[in-house]
Amino acid sequence: xxxxxxxxxxxxxxxxxxxxxxxxxxxxxxxxxxxxxxxxxxxxxxxxxxxxxxxxxxxxxxxxxxxxxxxxxxxxxxxxxxxxxxxxxxxxxxxxxxxxxxxxxxxxxxxxxxxxxxxxxxxxxxxxxxxxxxxxxxxxxxxxxxxxxxxxxxxxxxxxxxxxxxxxxxxxxxxxx
Numbered sequence: 527x528x529x530x531x532x533x534x535x536x537x538x539x540x541x542x543x544x545x546x547x548x549x550x551x552x553x554x555x556x557x558x559x560x561x562x563x564x565x566x567x568x569x570x571x572x573x574x575x576x577x578x579x580x581x582x583x584x585x586x587x588x589x590x591x592x593x594x595x596x597x598x599x600x601x602x603x604x605x606x607x608x609x610x611x612x613x614x615x616x617x618x619x620x621x622x623x624x625x626x627x628x629x630x631x632x633x634x635x636x637x638x639x640x641x642x643x644x645x646x647x648x649x650x651x652x653x654x655x656x657x658x659x660x661x662x663x664x665x666x667x668x669x670x671x672x673x674x675x676x677x678x679x680x681x682x683x684x685x686x687x688x689x690x691x692x693x694x695x696x697x698x699x700x701x702x703x
Contacts, residue, residue, distance in 0.1 A: 568692035
């Protein structure tokens with residue numbers, strides 16, 4: 527089996543509104559991830575193939591350029607919120623339109639539109655939001671990216687073996703199909 531990987535780095539903000547801690551394992555029960563906060567993320571995508579293509583590769587690394595562009599457009603310096611986060615109605619007016627964002631035919635999340643008449647500070651905040659249908663934990667992020675890349679890479683016959691989502695230099699999650 528041949529294995530290649532490509533790494534992408536960007537910054538994002540999120541909130542894990544469902545976070546709880548068990549006092550048997552944590553001295554401090556402060557749920558810091560329930561607060562609005564940010565990270566310097568690193569996403570590592572692993573692709574594999576049993577054979578090489580006629581050019582001697584699993585696939586060209588440039589076949590993941592779409593992912594770099596997608597991450598830059600929808601996640602880099604964005605505030606990623608779960609569509610069910612109880613804080614969402616306080617942050618996002620119900621008058622705004624949620625526009626679905628797809629990777630090919632797969633729903634990835636929602637951008638917000640209709641904030642053009644808002645004051646400048648509110649416009650900036652709404653421009654920096656991306657809504658997803660899951661609690662934005664590193665585990666869910668790695669599964670989500672795995673799913674998006676798997677769908678996109680199907681026409682090339684390349685399999686996504688794993689996606690790592692590094693939330694910090696010392697903390698990561700991995701998802702394998």
